[in-house]
Amino acid sequence: MTHQLEVRNLSKQFSSPGGPFRRARVMHAVNDVSFDLPKGRVIGVVGESGCGKSTLARLILRLIEPTTGTLHFEGQDLRAKSAAEMRRLRADMQMVFQDPYSAIDPRYTVARAVMEPFEVQGRKPQGSAAEEVDKLLSMVGLNPGLAGSYPHQISGGQKQRVGIARALALRPSLLVLDEPTASLDVSVQAQIISLLEQLRDDLGLTYLFISHDLSLVRYFCDEILVMYLGRVVEALPDTGLAARHPYTKTLMDSTFAPDPAQRRVIAPLEGEVPSPFNLPPGCAFADRCPQASDLCRTQTPELAARDGHAVACHHPL
Template identity: 80%
Template sequence: MPNLLEVRDLSKRFTSAGSAFRKARSMHAVNGVSFDLAKGRVIGVVGESGCGKSTLARLILRLIEPSGGAVHFDGDDLLAKSPAQMRRLRARMQMVFQDPYSAIDPRYTLARAVAEPFEVQGVTPEKPMTDEVAGLLEMVGLNPGLATSYPHQISGGQKQRVGIARALALRPSLLVLDEPTASLDVSVQAQIIGLLEDLRSDLGLTYLFISHDLSLVKYFCDEILVMYLGRVVEALPDTAAPARHPYTRTLMESTFEPDPKKRRLIAPLEGEVPSPFDLPPGCAFVDRCPNASALCRSETPALSTETGHAVACHHPI
């Protein structure tokens, strides 16, 4: 399948404000990220909190401006587009946010929340708006009778379904899913993932799936990017591929070992995550890695690819 999304060397640098007592400091929230996402595929981006996953998602949609790099969506150079052109393109690229409670204006009925993208884009649907909203609610498994309800009158899982319905309103090709199940109960998470699987099959959608839950990513996604402190440290070409980076391996072993006794025997990651404002020279993972050498402390490993499996490590497993 052709690529829907191509990301090359995408970076975002943030600078903290200085003061009389402290000079300004800068950090790379996203540092040189590259990947391709083919039409109809699902790529999962996984890593600990603060690794840059959500920043990456917002950079791709240009909700925040990158410091460098390139993003092409279906052949269009997104970073060359004007704000007006980007607004039109976002009809085909939509985001589902982590927190369903704050994603919907509490003053809006569900009907108005779902219809809002038509208003923002200045698009008139083919069907009457009430029919369009009813169809979107049914598509995500909600009773159209809820259209006159307000957000406080429905559950968190229902709110997330409304968020998905709103994202689908303009018939996008790409959905960026930023931890869409993180704030939901486990049983509700399974229902939302099942819904997303059905929508992908029925509508031919492409997903960029952001999560800290490796077991969920391994179940739901076709490929996996593992991020650590702004960089991709491993790109697994499929979910059956063995981990080759020590960080990925420890995460996967602790996540997927079903026996709690064996899980306790897995060596935990030692050391503290370094400050993104003060990264060590060489590999950022060096102080937590059991395989670190002098080379790791002096030279940042490049993301090298062997048979489609990329890993940024001087001593891959």
């Protein structure tokens, strides 16, 4: 299977300068992340807020620069590309942002927002601009009559569809979806996911899907990466597999089941999430893990694969 995206040992550190009353600190927002995204597949990235999911998304598109690691897209070394080369290459790898309300310039009409990628890349559509706008809006299930509307005149779900249409304008092959349904009502979320599934089938797209909703990721994605404080702690090659990391199991157990017969009482996690500026030695999850041992508190577990299922845990389930 061809790997469209290859990520190796990707890390990003943010520094906090010191001062008269504080010392300089370093935060490992993304720490030694590696994975392959095959063409036509959907990989989901899940974890609590602050675990590094959105930072990872921006690193992959080089919207922010990695500290260390390598990125290859369709065999091309992204870290070796100049800013101008990356701008051209981003026509093939686009992003759909979490907040549709801030992703579109409020001064732009829907038509201008959808045509913005052509302006940025200095390209012209095959037909007229109006024909291209109508085609893209129809592709994402919007009435072309909305082309003259401004963002404040359309709903959140419609704004997100405009964001998807804009991302598809230059016919990319890879979409990085940064929690595209997080700010939408549940019914609208279902519509957006259905649209993304249809577009994937129709256009042969590859998705990196960032979310904190594990049940949604298990439904929509082919594989799952689970992140905790910047690290991948488990990589499930199949969404139907049982969790082997205690953190992943806690995430799965916390998923709401609408059927009362399937609901269960689970023990809440004890302890606090460590500060990303001051990570303890060993496993960052150790203070919250009921299975933690002295080894967990002194030695960081490596992400080790068995039968394609990788887990970073000294005592996997």
